[in-house]
Amino acid sequence: MENAAQFSFPRLNEPAPAFNVRTTHGERSLADYRGKWLILFSHPADFTPVCTTEFIGFANAAPKFAEMNCELLGLSIDSLFSHLAWTRNIKEKFGVDIPFPIIEDIKMDVARAYGMVHPGAADTQAVRATFFIDPNGVLRAMVYYPMSNGRSIDEFVRLLQALQASDEHGVATPENWCPGKDVIVSPPKTTEAADKRATEGYNTVDWYFSTRSL
Template structure:
């Protein structure tokens, strides 16, 4: 039995499931976002209060994401017409414009491919799932929230910044890392390399122990 047959649904550091679906901005596919980072996020239903706050949060952060080369696309198991009406309602009641597309997934094809349907929560609604896909179409992070707790858009933004920075500088990020803080140097892979690090960490590297060292970027 192969690993692929054991593990169902999307997998980190593997190609994200392809999709081609109707949206409020016309037909969209994963291939349309080649060369850009993409945040694909699902919500249980249109015209629901927690989802409304989340969409407002994403909309208000959209320009910051775009400046980082990141696109947004939402999804729920509702029709395009429902999405349009909800976006117009948000504009009317909160004066916030939803400028990113929203996938209409009535047949649940995209939701099932991405594991957004969690039978323990609901058989007919997508949970609050967020997927971060890199410019090569590789799934780099995924976060699931329950139906009754809204996600943090600021944390999703921080996570994308951390991923982009880690890629650029070949490092890892400590807990709650934000730009300007020190990053973690990858640990040595051999005894000899561990000895070398303890003897001479290198310029700008602070060593707490052989496996834990940080540097500024």
């Protein structure tokens, strides 16, 4: 078994690991995305059916992500030429253009830095990992899927909407929150504040649970 130290795992609310890479759209670095949200996602291999459906899903949602100031960036441990051939095949067979870059990561440098390689799943492939990086380069969310099951792109749109709402308004969001639904007000942190909560005009169920509209 390989030394576990070879496989690093980034942590939420800390700077995302920097990278300088070759992609299907030319050279890219994490610094290029400063000022924008970035969704960095890995897939096990090019020319595989589950990954193909995911790339089509990301491509179809790309305009929605762009509206939210968010770029997309794919990755697999395949060559640049494999990426180019695969995206051209998706265009030919499915009629879908892939508008975002795909990282060539043959040496697995980015995959290892982001914890995309899980030895229990595969030593030479990246699992279905998805990372949300905010405009300041901070890692805000991580989502992992098994190799056998495709991701929900709609959920990533929803999660980004929730993250942006939390940042803008200083609130939390409940289960399956979508724009237009009430948000959660931060619980009071002192006895005095807890006593006042019921009089503050929120939809208060109890001192620790209050919601409001945006």
